[in-house]
Amino acid sequence: MSSHGGKLVWHRARFCLDAPVRLLRVACLSSLILVQALGTPLGAQSAPTVRLFWDANTEVDLAGYVLVWGVVSGVYLGSSTLGPTEVSYEAPCPSGTTYVYAIRAFNTAGLHSAYSNEVRVTCGGLPVRVVPRALGNVVVVVVRRG
Amino acid sequence: MRQLLLAAIMLVVATPAFAQLTKLGPNDSLNVTWPAYVAQDPDGLDTPDGYRVKAVKPTQTGVIVQTWTTGIVTSLALTSAQLPSGTFSITVHPFNVAGEAAASNVTGPFGKAAIPRVQTGVAATKVGGQ
Numbered sequence: 543m544s545s546h547g548g549k550l551v552w553h554r555a556r557f558c559l560d561a562p563v564r565l566l567r568v569a570c571l572s573s574l575i576l577v578q579a580l581g582t583p584l585g586a587q588s589a590p591t592v593r594l595f596w597d598a599n600t601e602v603d604l605a606g607y608v609l610v611w612g613v614v615s616g617v618y619l620g621s622s623t624l625g626p627t628e629v630s631y632e633a634p635c636p637s638g639t640t641y642v643y644a645i646r647a648f649n650t651a652g653l654h655s656a657y658s659n660e661v662r663v664t665c666g667g668l669p670v671r672v673v674p675r676a677l678g679n680v681v682v683v684v685v686r687r688g
Numbered sequence: 689m690r691q692l693l694l695a696a697i698m699l700v701v702a703t704p705a706f707a708q709l710t711k712l713g714p715n716d717s718l719n720v721t722w723p724a725y726v727a728q729d730p731d732g733l734d735t736p737d738g739y740r741v742k743a744v745k746p747t748q749t750g751v752i753v754q755t756w757t758t759g760i761v762t763s764l765a766l767t768s769a770q771l772p773s774g775t776f777s778i779t780v781h782p783f784n785v786a787g788e789a790a791a792s793n794v795t796g797p798f799g800k801a802a803i804p805r806v807q808t809g810v811a812a813t814k815v816g817g818q
Contacts, residue, residue, distance in 0.1 A: 673787035682719070687716070
């Protein structure tokens with residue numbers, strides 16, 4: 543965080559891991575996704591990204607997650623398959639675009655849950671920290687002892 | 689004559705009034721305090737990550753003698769041992785990843801006594817006796 547011009551934005555999301563082959567049980571977790579919009583690191587030329595966080599699913603047969611993104615809701619252009627222990631991912635977020643992100647879980651049987659709600663991030667105009675202004679009213683008191 | 693008097697008055701007004709040097713002894717310390725920073729950016733993007741308290745040369749603008757870096761606090765106590773010898777003034781600069789603010793109001797000057805140099809030219813002359 544300290545090396546990026548970042549800004550924190552909270553989004554509420556709900557993940558559901560459907561497991562229809564196992565007695566039609568549906569496990570739903572209410573989660574928070576933290577989207578941290580990251581500027582280009584100082585002195586680097588890497589592309590802007592966002593870091594997405596989610597609360598882990600607790601199913602014993604959880605095998606991982608698929609994080610997806612795109613520019614149109616429900617139409618995903620890219621994805622990344624993540625392990626079951628992952629709880630965050632730094633995804634691309636090209637400047638000047640608005641990307642939507644969603645995530646779904648899958649289990650060891652290869653079954654996927656429904657997608658979570660989408661998180662929408664405007665990637666252009668990422669917030670940049672501003673230099674503080676000068677202070678006034680600085681006071682120095684001499685403390686004399688002895 | 690009137691123009692000369694006016695020029696003299698203008699010269700007096702334009703001459704900066706230098707604050708008197710406050711001498712510091714070996715047991716003296718300084719307590720520097722400043723107001724808590726109030727963000728002006730609506731998103732708080734100018735919020736400082738900390739403050740730099742600087743001892744600067746009072747007669748040489750921008751010459752830094754020593755810098756102390758703090759977190760988000762509003763005071764810094766400096767013992768005599770921490771202070772540089774010689775004359776200095778104190779300024780405070782909030783900073784974050786975007787950069788460092790210009791100097792605050794300048795407080796001082798302060799002068800920490802240095803150990804006198806070795807005396808030279810000592811002579812003894814025998815007076816009287818055999």
